Amino acid sequence: MTILVVVEHDRGSLAAATLEAMAAARRVAADLATDVSALTLGAAADAVASVLAEHGADTVHQVHHDLLADYGPEAWGEAVAQAVRALQPAAVVACGTDRGNEVMAQAAARLGAALVVNCNTIEVSAAGDATAQWTITRSRWGGSLLERCTLVAPVKLLTVTHHVFEASTSPGAGSVLPLPVELEAWLARTVVAERVERAAGVTLSTAPLVVGGGRGVGSAEGFASLEELAGVLGGVVGCSRAVTNNGWRNHTDQVGQTGTRIAPDLYMACGISGAIQHWVGAMASKQILAINTDPEANMVTKADYAVIGDLHAVVPAITNEIRRRRAQA
Amino acid sequence: MTKTESTKPDRARVVVIGAGIVGNCLVGHLARLGWTDMVLIDKGPLPNPGGSTGHASNFIFPTDHNKEMAYLTVESQDQYVARGFNNTCGGIEVAREPQRLEEFKRRMTSAKAWGIDARLVTPAEIKELVPFINDKILLGGYYTPSVSVVDSLATGTQMREEAIAGGALRVLANTEVLDLETVETAGGPQIKAVVTDKGRIEAEHVVIACGVWSPRIAAMAGANIPLTPAVHQMADVGPIDILQQSNAEVAYPIVRDMDTFCYERQSAGSMEVGSYAHRPILMRADDIPSIKESALTPTELPLTYDDFDPQMEQAIDLMEMLGDAEIRYAINGLLSLTPDANPVLGETPEVRNLWSAAAVWIKEGPGIAQLVAEWMTYGYPHMCDPHGSDISRFYPHEKTEWHINARCNEHFNKTYGIVHPREQWASQRGIRRSPFYAREEALGAVFFDARGWERPQWYESNAELMKKYPDSCKPRTHEWDARWWSPITNAEHLQMRASVGMVDLTAFNEFDFEGDGACAFLNYVCVNNVDVAVGRSVYTPLLAPNGGFRGDLTIQRLGQNHFRVITGAFDGGRDNYWFRKYMNEFNEQRAADEGDVTFTDRSQGICTLGVWGPNAAAAMSKIVTDHTTASYDLSQDGFPYGAVRDVLIAGVPCTMFRISYVGENGWEIYTRMEHGLTLWDSVAAAGKEFEIIPVGIGVYAVTGRIEKGYRLMAAELESEYNPVEAGLARPKVKSVDFVGKAAYLAARADADKNGPAATMCTLSMDSQRCADGYDRFPTGGNEPILTLSGERILDAKGRVSRVTTAGAGVSVGKFLLLAYLPPQHAVEGTKLQVMYMNELYPVTVERADATPLFDPTDARMKS
C-alpha cells in the first residue's frame, strides 16, 4: 500500500512543486509505515526518475503513450486513474497547482472517489489499518481560512497546498518500472493543440503589474515617471478617480468602483490616499505596495508594503535601480 | 515624518474622539478659541477613518424650517465656502403630488426668513435646468441656486492641520478607544482619562464625536448618547454620457425627488441615487463591523437590494437614462438617527467634562463644531440657542432603546416628508399619564404628547360650547391651518374667561432645593431675587453666561431653606441639568461651615391642576379648608397673587399657588399623584354650578397666553436675546452676583444708552385673507416679518424678525403674532407684513413691550 505521487512536468521539465508533494508523501508514508512511489506520464519525463529517487521515491512508475507527449487533462487523468487501479496505493498525492488539481480531479471523477485539494496537514490515526481515520486541514478562501475535514475513501486522493511542504532530499531506492495504460484516441480532444506567445499589450484588468497614480501625481505630465516604471516592468499604468476628474488621464485608466477592477500580482499605488471608491477596484490585487508621503493614509495602512516618501523621487529611483541591476546581470 | 503623525502624550487638556467632519472641525474651532494641548483620536486611518463622513453625499440644501438647524446649516455652508471646498451647483426639490407644492410655499417662506435665495419653478423650468429629467410627471419645483456639494474630508483635514500647525493639536490615527475612566467628585462622576490601545491619556475634557459609535463610547463612562445607527441606501450608477460630457464633478443641479423620498446627485460621470424611502433599518453601535471585518468601511454595509428596487423604478421614471446605467457602487450607508431627529450636543448630564458632539450631518458639521467649541469655552454657545440639540433635553425614558428605536422608525421616512409644526408622534405614546387621564379620556380629550406626558389639547366634550360662541369658533378653510387644531379651543378659551376652567398641568417639573445654601445658590443661578418671605414666590429667568436666556420659571419659597422650582415639560431635562451643574460648582466652592444645598426632583410624585376664571375663587371656596374643616380665606387679601399655601381640598392635602399664565384669577394646585383623582373630581363637582369645563393646552399654551403677551422659553426666550429685549427686565438688578450678571448689566447699560437692538412685540394681522379668498392662520413657525416693501428685517445684531408664536387672541378678536422688532419698527401702530405660505399679509404692531393686549392692567388676575 504505497503512497503514490503524481509527477507534474511540462514536456519533461519537472515542476518544482512536485518535490513538495514528494515531501508530503514521505510524511504520510512514515505514518503508515509504507513506501513512496512516483508516477511519471509520458516518455519525456523518464529523465526525472533520478531526481525523484533523490527525493524519496522507492519506485518510479513510468507511463509511455503517444497521447501523453504533451499535456492533456483528460488523458493525464485517465492515466492516473488506470495507475491507481493497477497499483492500489493507500493514497495518491499531487501538488495543488493548476495542473495538479486538474489532473487529480479528472482522475477522481474517473475513479468515483473523493479528492481533497490543497491540504496543509494530513493526520492518519492508526498506521496501516484499513479503519484508519484520515483528518486533513486544507486551505480555503485562497488560504485566508482553514477547513478541517475527514476523508473516507478506498484510495485517498490528495493535493497539497503549494508552498506549505518544503521539498527536501531523502534517497529512495528509485527502481524504475514501466506501467502500461490503454488510452482511447478520443482523449486527444483535450490535449494542448498549439502554443502561442502571450498577447502583446496587456490590459489593466489582466496585467500582472499595475502602477497606479493618484492626486499626489499632481499633473498629466507627472505620469511620465509612472509610465517609465510600468514600461520597464511590462506593466500598465492606472489611476484614481481624482486623476480622471482632473482630466490628467482617460477614464479607461481609472481603477475603482466606477472604473476597472484590477487583480495584478503587484499593485504599486503612488500618491493615492485610498478612498474606498478606489480601494474597491484595487483590493483584489495579490500584493499592494503604497508609495505615499502620509504614513496614515488609508492606502498605506491597507497595503502589504509601503515606501514613505514623495513619489516623484521614489518612482524614478526604483526605475533606475531596476536598470542598474539588469545592466549588471 | 509627516504633519499628521504624532506620538501619544500622557495627558492633554482635551481629547476629541473621532476624526470625522465634527471632530476635525471641532479641534480647528477650539484652536481658534485659544485651546491648546489637544489630542484627536480615531480608530481608523486618515483622511477617511471609515465613519459616516467618508461615504456622505456631501450636499447642502440650506432651507430648514427649524431656526437652529437653518442657522447652523447656512453657517456651515459659509465655512465650506470660506475654505474653498464648496462647489455650488444648485438644487431642485421636485413635486409629484399636489400637497408638495404647498410645502414648497412653506419652504419659500422659511427661505425668506433665513435670507436664502430660492424660487418656485415650473416643470418646464426644471427641464431647462436638468435636461434629462422627465418633466411630464412633475407638478413643479423649489429651486435653490446656492445648493452645493462640499468636500467634507478636505475641510476637516484642513481644520485639523491648522490646529496641528498652530501647535495646539496632536493626532493619533489607527488608535482605538478601549475605555473611558471617570473619577468620583462631590458633583458626581467626572471624566479622568481615555484608555486606548496605544496607552492611557489623562484629560480634563473629553469630546465624543464618534457618529454612529457615540453610544458605545459614551457607555464606557456610564453616559448615554441617545442615537441609533441607521441605514440610508445609496447607489452610484453610471457611466452616463451626458454626465461624462459635462466633464465636471457636479454640473447639473441636485434633484430631490421629494415625493419618492429619493435624490439624484451627479457624481462626475455617474449619478448617485439615495433613498429615505426604504423601511427603517436600525442597528446597534456594538454590532457595527470592525474596520477589518468590513468589505468597504464599517459604515458602508452591503446594499439590501430588495429594499432599494422600488426606488430604482421611480428613479427611472424621473430620469430614463438611469435605466441603462450600471450599478457600480451600492451601499447600506450608516448614519445617526436620534429620537427627535436633532443632534446631540453638549456636556453629558451623567459625567462632568464629558461632551457629546454627535448625530451631526455634513451640512451642519462645521457650524456645530463651532457651537460646541463655544459651549466648551464660554459655558454656553454664542452663535445661537442650542436648545433643540442640547443633550440634556432628554428625559430618562427618551434615552432607552425602546424610545430611540420607536421614534427613529417613525421619523426615518419623514426625512423628506411634509411635517406639520404641530405634528404628533404616533409611537411611544401613553408613557406618562396624569391621575386625571381616565376622566380626560372619558371627556373626549384629544391628547398631545409633551415629552412622554399625554396632555389634553382640547376636549370633544366641549364641542357643544361652540354654539355658544359661534363667531369665535369658525372652522379653518385650509386643511394645513386646521391640522392638529380645533375651534373647540376657542370655545374653551371664552368659557374659561366667562366662568371657570380646569387645566391638567401634571407635566410640570417640580425641583426641590433644600439646605443652608439653598437661597444663596438659587440667587446665584436666577436673575431675580429669590430671598422672599416663606409662602411667597418669584418668577425669574435663568441666564447663560453671555446674558441670554437659559431658562424661565417660577420658584416658591416653601420654607426658610426649602425652595421649589416649577418648570415646564419641554424644559425639564435642560433645567434639571443646568441647576445640577451650577449646584455642584456652588457646593465645591463653598466653605464647610456655609452649608450645602441639595436637589430633589419631585416631578414624579406631584400632579398639578390649574383652576382659572372669574368664578375660580367661588368654586374653590366650596372645597378648600385649612387643616381642619374650617373654610379657607381665598380672597385676594387673605391669599394674594404669588402666594403659596398648604390647604386641604375635600380633605386631601394640596398646595395652592395663586398665579396665572392665562390672565385669569385662580391657582395652580399641586397634590400627590394618589390624591389626583380626588382633586379632579372635587373641583369638577364644586365647579358644576358655574359650568366649569376642562380646558386644554390649546388655551393654556397659545390663545390664553398670547393675548396676555406671556413669553415662552425656547420660543420668545432664547439665548440670542436678553431680558431687556424680551421686556422682562426689572427696574433694578439685585446686588448679589449671578450667572450672566455682568453681561446682563452691560446689556442694560447699552440699552439705556442706545435703546435695545430689538424688542419683543405683539402684532395683529390686519387681514388674513389669502389670494384664493379665504382666511389663513400662520402656525408660528418662523414666518418672517417684512417691511411694507417686502424687505426682510434684521436688527443691529443681525437677528431676523420672525414669528415666534402665532395664535388667536380670542378675547381681543384678533389673530396675534409675537416677534422681535428693531427699534424703528418696534413702535405701536407700525404697519408691516408677515409672510405665510409664500403670501404676504398686512400686520400692525399692537404692543412694543410686555403689556398684555387683553386686560392690560391684570385686573382680572388680581381681583
Next chain:
Amino acid sequence: MRVLVCVKRVPAPGAKINITADGQAVDTAYLAFTTSPHEECAVEEAVRLIEAHGGESTALTLGPGDAEEQLRYAASIGVDKCVLLPIDSDGSTGGDWDPQRTSDAITTAIQGIEAADGAFDLILFGNESADSGNFQVGIRVAHGLSRPMVNGIKGIELGNGGVRARRESETGVEVYVLPLPAVLGVKEGINLPRYPTLKGRLASKKVALHVVCPSGVVGGQQMITLVQTAEKASTTVVLGHGPDAAPAVVDLLEELGLLK
C-alpha cells in the same frame, strides 16, 4: 446555441473572515453575498457568446434558497433562464455540500434540463469557487456528462463546430481545441464583467426561476470545522523612506517574480 453557466453564491468578506461560534460557517451577519469571481466572468462570457452567436443562456446554481440572488444577478446582465437547486428545500440548514454530492446533483439536473429543452453546446464553470476552493465540481460534471473539459480558461472562440480555449501557463498560452458539446472552467481576467444596469436589475425580477430539487450521493470528504488562520500582522511592512527605499522595492519585485 445553448450555453449553461454554473455559479455559486459566496460571501463577500472584508479584510478578515469571521467564522460562526460552532465553526460550521463563515459569519455572514454583515456580509454581502456575491457570485464567485471566476463565475462572474463565466456569466459575462456566456452573455457575450449569446450576444455574438445568438441562442439562449441559462444560469444554474446549487445553494441555499437565497442563492436566487446570484441567479437574478446573472439575469440582470442578460442571462435568459435561471435554475435553482435549493439545498435547504428539505428544511435542513443546507450547509456545505461536498464536491461529489454537488457534482452528482448538478449532473442529474443538467441531464433533466437537456432531456426537456435540448443539449447545451457549452457549459461554463468558474475555475474554482472562492469560498471552498475544491477545484473539481466542473470536472466531475463534465465526466458525468462524458464531455471534454479544460479548466483555467482565459479565452474562448467558437468556430468549426468546436471551441478554441486559451489557457495561460508559466511558459505561454496553451490552446485547446475542443469539440462541442464541451465544458470549460473560466478564470478571472477572461473579460471584465459588466455591472447590472437598473433596468437589467428590474427585468431580472421578472425572469422565471426553474426550481429543481437536488439529489446527490454524499461523498468521502466531510467538513469537521472551519478554523481561523493566524491573523496576518496588520502592520504594513515599510520598505523605507524616500528614494533610498528603491533597492528594497526592487528586491520585492524580484521575490514576486516581476523582474523578468
